[in-house]
Amino acid sequence: MSYPRVALLGLGLIASSMFWAMKRAGMDSHVTGYARSQATRDTARRLGLCHEVCDSVAEAVRDADLVVLAVPVGAMGELAEAMAPHLKPGCTVTDVGSVKQAVIDAVRPHLPEGVEFVPAHPMAGTEHSGPDAGFASLYDNRWCLIVPEGASEQATARLEAYWQALGANTERMEVEHHDLVCAVVSHIPHLIAYTMVGVADDLRRVSDQEVIKFSAAGFRDFTRIAASDPTMWRDVFLTNKPATLEILGRFTEELFALQRAIRTGDGQLLFDYFTRTREIRRGILQAGQDTDAPDFGRAAVRK
Amino acid sequence: MSYPRVALLGLGLIASSMFWAMKRAGMDSHVTGYARSQATRDTARRLGLCHEVCDSVAEAVRDADLVVLAVPVGAMGELAEAMAPHLKPGCTVTDVGSVKQAVIDAVRPHLPEGVEFVPAHPMAGTEHSGPDAGFASLYDNRWCLIVPEGASEQATARLEAYWQALGANTERMEVEHHDLVCAVVSHIPHLIAYTMVGVADDLRRVSDQEVIKFSAAGFRDFTRIAASDPTMWRDVFLTNKPATLEILGRFTEELFALQRAIRTGDGQLLFDYFTRTREIRRGILQAGQDTDAPDFGRAAVRK
Numbered sequence: 001m002s003y004p005r006v007a008l009l010g011l012g013l014i015a016s017s018m019f020w021a022m023k024r025a026g027m028d029s030h031v032t033g034y035a036r037s038q039a040t041r042d043t044a045r046r047l048g049l050c051h052e053v054c055d056s057v058a059e060a061v062r063d064a065d066l067v068v069l070a071v072p073v074g075a076m077g078e079l080a081e082a083m084a085p086h087l088k089p090g091c092t093v094t095d096v097g098s099v100k101q102a103v104i105d106a107v108r109p110h111l112p113e114g115v116e117f118v119p120a121h122p123m124a125g126t127e128h129s130g131p132d133a134g135f136a137s138l139y140d141n142r143w144c145l146i147v148p149e150g151a152s153e154q155a156t157a158r159l160e161a162y163w164q165a166l167g168a169n170t171e172r173m174e175v176e177h178h179d180l181v182c183a184v185v186s187h188i189p190h191l192i193a194y195t196m197v198g199v200a201d202d203l204r205r206v207s208d209q210e211v212i213k214f215s216a217a218g219f220r221d222f223t224r225i226a227a228s229d230p231t232m233w234r235d236v237f238l239t240n241k242p243a244t245l246e247i248l249g250r251f252t253e254e255l256f257a258l259q260r261a262i263r264t265g266d267g268q269l270l271f272d273y274f275t276r277t278r279e280i281r282r283g284i285l286q287a288g289q290d291t292d293a294p295d296f297g298r299a300a301v302r303k
Numbered sequence: 304m305s306y307p308r309v310a311l312l313g314l315g316l317i318a319s320s321m322f323w324a325m326k327r328a329g330m331d332s333h334v335t336g337y338a339r340s341q342a343t344r345d346t347a348r349r350l351g352l353c354h355e356v357c358d359s360v361a362e363a364v365r366d367a368d369l370v371v372l373a374v375p376v377g378a379m380g381e382l383a384e385a386m387a388p389h390l391k392p393g394c395t396v397t398d399v400g401s402v403k404q405a406v407i408d409a410v411r412p413h414l415p416e417g418v419e420f421v422p423a424h425p426m427a428g429t430e431h432s433g434p435d436a437g438f439a440s441l442y443d444n445r446w447c448l449i450v451p452e453g454a455s456e457q458a459t460a461r462l463e464a465y466w467q468a469l470g471a472n473t474e475r476m477e478v479e480h481h482d483l484v485c486a487v488v489s490h491i492p493h494l495i496a497y498t499m500v501g502v503a504d505d506l507r508r509v510s511d512q513e514v515i516k517f518s519a520a521g522f523r524d525f526t527r528i529a530a531s532d533p534t535m536w537r538d539v540f541l542t543n544k545p546a547t548l549e550i551l552g553r554f555t556e557e558l559f560a561l562q563r564a565i566r567t568g569d570g571q572l573l574f575d576y577f578t579r580t581r582e583i584r585r586g587i588l589q590a591g592q593d594t595d596a597p598d599f600g601r602a603a604v605r606k
Contacts, residue, residue, distance in 0.1 A: 074570075098520075123520040127584070143517055171516075177508075184502070184509050186520035192495055193524075195558045197580040199487070199550065202557070205480075206487050212586040213474075214446055217401075217426040217489035218528050220593045221496075225521050227584035230577035237565045237573055247502065248562055252555065254505070255498045259551055262540045267377075270540055274533035277500040281430070281530035283515040290523045 002027045002162060003092075007064035009057060009079055010071035011035040011044045012229075013125060014096045016134025018068065019049055021166040024136040034060035035131070036071075043131045058086040066162070069095035069107065074235035077106030084110040092116045092155050098186065098232070100147045100178045102239035116155035119147040121178065122168060123186070129229040140167035141288060147175050183243035187236055188251060191244070193222040194233075305330045305465060306395075310367035312360065312382055313374035314338040314347045315532075316428060317399045319437025321371065322352055324469040327439040337363035338434070339374075346434045361389040369465070372398035372410065377538035380409030387413040395419045395458050401489065401535070403450045403481045405542035419458035422450040424481065425471060426489070432532040443470035444591060450478050486546035490539055491554060494547070496525040497536070 006022070006029045008015040019031055033050030034057050035041050044053045054060040061067050061083045069076050076095060087093070093115055097103040100119050111117055124142035126133065144163040148156045160170040173181070200211045200219065211219065237244055261269040285292045309325070309332045311318040322334055336353030337360055338344050347356045357363040364370050364386045372379050379398060390396070396418055400406040403422050414420055427445035429436065447466040451459045463473040476484070503514045503522065514522065540547055564572040588595045 123517055125520075142519055145517075181509050181513055181517060182520065184506060185514055185517045185522040188502075189499055189521040189525055191561060192499060192558070193521075194577055194580050195554060195561060196492055196495060197583050198576055199491075199553050199557050201579060201583055203487060203550075203553070206484050208583065208586065210484055211488055211583065212590050212592065214426055214448075214484060214488045215587050215590075215592050216445055217428075217485065218492040218496075219488040220587050221524050221528055222492055223580070223584040223587055223593070225524055226577075226580040228577075230574050230581070233577050234570050234573040237561075238568055238570055241565060241568075244565060245562070247506075248558075248565075250502050250506070251498060252558065254502050255495070255551075255555065258494060258498060258540075259548070262544060262547060262551075265541055265544075267537050267541055270537040271533050273501055274497055274529075274531075274536050276504060277497050277526075277529040278533070280500050280504055280511065280514065281526040283511065284518050284523050284526055287515050287518075289515065289518050290526070 002029050002165065003066040003158075004029060005064045005066075006031045007060045007067045008033045008050060009060060009067065009069055009083065010075075011040050011049060011053075011131045012070065013129050013133040013138075014122065015068065015070035016044075016047075016049050016131050017124075017136070017138035018070070018134075018166060020134055020136035021139055025165045027165065032060045032064065040131055047132060049131055049134075057083045061086050061088075063088055065091050066159075067091060067093045069093065069097070072229075072232045072235040073097045073099050073103055073239045076103050077110070080107040080110040084112060087112060087115055089114050092118060092159065094118050094120050094159055096120060096122055098182060098236050099240040100175045104147075104149055104175065116151050117149075118151040118156050118159045119149060119175075120159060120163065121145045121147070121182070122163065124168070125228070127224045127227040129232070137167065139163070142168050144168040144170045145178055146170055146172045147178055148172060149175055179240050179243045180246070183240060183247045187240055187244050188247045190225050190228065190233055191237065191248070192251070193226040196222050197226040305332050305468065306368040306461075307332060308367045308369075309334045310363045310370045311336045311353060312363060312370065312372055312386065313378075314343050314352060314356075314434045315373065316432050316436040316441075317425065318371065318373035319347075319350075319352050319434050320427075320439070320441035321373070321437075321469060323437055323439035324442055328468045330468065335363045335367065343434055350435060352434055352437075360386045364389050364391075366391055368394050369462075370394060370396045372396065372400070372406075375532075375535045375538040376400045376402050376406055376542045379406050380413070383410040383413040387415060390415060390418055392417050395421060395462065397421050397423050397462055399423060399425055401485055401539050402543040403478045407450075407452055407478065419454050420452075421454040421459055421462045422452060422478075423462060423466065424448045424450070424485070425466065427471070428531070430527050430530040432535070440470065442466070445471050447471040447473045448476045448481055449473055450476055450481050452478055482543050482546045483549070486543060486550045490543055490547050491550045493528050493531065493536055494540065494551070495554070496529040499525045500529040
């Protein structure tokens with residue numbers, strides 16, 4: 001169910017992890033890779049990432065049965081335009097963007113007749129980025145959302161089987177719902193984490209050194225996701241505007257309700273609210289989506 | 304430098320970890336314990352927590368050289384009043400509360416002449432609570448803030464040495480500054496995490512099952528601290544009102560600036576903001592206050 005020839009366009013955390021996961025799965029695909037920056041291509045060659053690292057998009061996608069757009073969402077349109085004339089008829093194009101409506105709008109107009117486009121979103125990542133950040137197990141037990149949006153059943157099922165071979169679970173989702181769910185579970189949490197870290201950094205009366213020293217009291221959980229790739233996240237917020245603004249509105253509404261409870265001394269409201277949120281944590285542990293080791297198991301960190 | 308007799312009042316995560324850490328350090332102190340609930344006392348006896356679990360505060364503090372108030376901040380005053388008549392002259396009273404001004408205001412009026420009060424705040428914890436949640440290494444390489452506030456140098460230095468023997472680093476801090484620093488690194492991060500989890504739970508268009516399934520995309524980092532003890536956190540917000548409201552004001556101000564950048568499409572502002580926050584993460588890793596394993600090292604979680 002794999003593809004004889006796969007082209008990875010963009011060689012960051014996501015694409016490099018895909019390559020190592022393909023190797024681990026024993027796929028016999030021939031994998032070409034392309035990155036815009038010479039430095040990234042050099043690193044990829046040094047790491048043995050892809051069977052062939054190409055200096056042009058045209059070269060990388062020629063004869064490919066699957067082309068993976070693995071660049072920030074804001075760069076997808078330009079990349080699609082550059083590759084389109086060189087695609088093999090009947091090939092499948094997919095992407096790994098965190099936003100789907102904007103990617104579809106940017107990519108589809110460029111694709112020639114007879115090319116299948118199956119948007120996808122592997123919901124996995126770490127706070128590290130770049131070609132040397134990838135590892136084979138990144139997708140294990142993680143979800144890859146597939147947004148068929150008019151692609152054939154055959155092309156969709158084939159891409160699902162491919163992602164499952166990389167270790168992921170797959171689920172099909174409608175495009176608008178995808179963008180809303182991701183705003184909730186990913187985009188707004190990232191925005192809030194960035195904001196909290198920014199506030200701490202910006203305060204005059206508390207030094208950065210104090211923030212860093214005493215971060216174990218809760219703050220440091222936010223800093224992991226606030227260290228994620230700035231370009232990727234800028235593009236997410238610029239391109240998933242309606243859903244992020246909607247969830248942000250809900251968030252500030254709730255936050256104001258809690259702020260009011262603090263100001264008026266409404267302990268019962270606070271207690272009830274804090275009790276309810278424990279259930280969600282339990283659900284995540286039961287679903288195998290996080291470790292139940294206290295403190296993420298990191299109690300043993302040493303200087 | 305230890306104390307011949309130590310009384311732990313309140314037998315939750317903090318006190319039970321103190322007991323196991325004292326044992327690990329080889330201290331020969333005799334440790335008594337008290338908890339208001341019969342169930343907690345029973346659990347403590349079953350676990351072998353403390354050398355003696357007492358059924359009354361009076362019994363627990365009699366002859367103690369160090370009395371540790373390890374209950375939620377809102378319960379400190381009542382506990383101090385109950386124990387005060389039974390304290391040994393010249394003993395030291397300390398606490399482990401996350402807020403210091405409110406604890407000092409609640410406890411000090413009850414203490415007799417000749418008793419030293421040295422407020423302290425071990426900045427350590429996990430999302431688990433109760434007598435069976437404790438472990439000996441909880442304080443290793445964590446900070447314990449000491450707020451002398453008029454205690455003698457001798458009593459202060461002795462308490463510092465005690466906490467260092469439990470594995471912690473100590474630092475002295477002025478009370479108002481303590482409450483502000485903790486609002487930044489701990490209280491507001493917890494409030495925001497609770498809010499985000501509450502919003503996700505409350506949305507009609509995205510189900511709890513979806514939130515749980517797809518939580519690895521960022522959301523789950525928030526759920527760990529949002530699973531913390533509701534009573535403890537209710538009390539923190541009720542008693543550290545000025546500092547939490549101040550930092551909350553700064554937070555919403557920044558969040559609105561980012562929201563505006565999303566709405567107007569100001570990519571440069573977002574990019575610059577997200578770049579700045581990476582530095583704080585680096586500082587935390589360099590200070591040995593977190594693991595640098597990708598994804599907190601939890602990539603291998605399995606169903």
